[in-house]
């Protein structure tokens with residue numbers, strides 16, 4: 001397996017796509033697959049890469065892991081559907097890693113990680129990285145139906161994988177139709193924990209509506225939050241301006257933005 005330093009490609013030139021080979025493809029549900037590549041990157045949880053299929057398109061994807069490079073792809077449109085057709089042995093070109101990651105402000109805090117849809121992608125890695133340093137971790141995974149829930153088994157396996165963390169980690173699932181876990185939105189579950197005064201920090205990734213609701217809750221209960229926002233990205237290096245959100249250039253300033261006093 002090859003290892004490339006952060007931001008560099010195989011050729012050594014910055015920001016040029018590097019061809020990697022697909023090592024495995026796993027189906028997570030009907031619309032989502034996890035693709036593992038045959039290379040590693042120097043990256044940290046919350047960063048993303050640009051995945052390129054020559055003559056077609058290039059789009060950003062959160063890193064599920066960097067060693068080896070792992071991506072979770074939900075098929076919603078032309079590019080993601082084409083990525084779903086890739087098989088082990090096929091090539092996928094990668095640029096990156098890019099962007100600001102999640103940042104642990106200090107040891108011994110009580111954090112909540114909230115993931116909606118493929119927003120869980122960076123949070124599993126984040127949980128593995130931060131669990132040893134957290135006092136408590138509340139994971140809230142939301143989806144429309146039980147079929148849309150992602151990575152439940154991987155989160156369930158985490159306390160065993162990270163030594164002595166079982167007592168510190170609690171996992172809650174929420175579905176909008178009530179077909180698994182608690183009926184309702186992930187933000188309802190989060191609000192219950194916030195109003196009980198159980199949280200020092202919220203990290204979240206998911207649809208804009210969910211992140212905006214979390215931001216409002218964080219303000220109401222004065223809990224700092226680190227939110228990973230999505231935008232349309234082209235260059236990923238701060239030149240084209242296509243990823244601007246409320247004055248932030250998300251490929252450089254984000255995707256993780258800090259809100260409140262972190």
Ligand SMILES: Cc1cc2nc3c(=O)[nH]c(=O)nc-3n(C[C@H](O)[C@H](O)[C@H](O)COP(=O)(O)OP(=O)(O)OC[C@H]3O[C@@H](n4cnc5c(N)ncnc54)[C@H](O)[C@@H]3O)c2cc1C
Pocket residue numbers: 048059060061062063071072073074075076077078079080081117118121229230231232233255
């Ligand atoms: C920082 C960052 C990280 C990202 N990480 C991931 C990731 O880990 N996994 C992943 O699958 N994608 C991720 N994305 C989104 C990804 O870059 C593409 O936008 C996505 O794959 C859709 O591209 P497409 O060309 O297939 O569809 P598009 O043509 O862009 O979209 C097709 C249609 O689907 C709608 N749509 C787009 N996204 C969704 C959605 N999530 N659910 C329902 N409808 C949707 C669009 O509004 C449009 O109507 C990330 C984006 C950013 C900015």
Ligand code: FES
Pocket residue numbers: 232233234235236237238239240241242243244249250251252
């Ligand atoms: S994608 Fe070009 S400035 Fe962010």
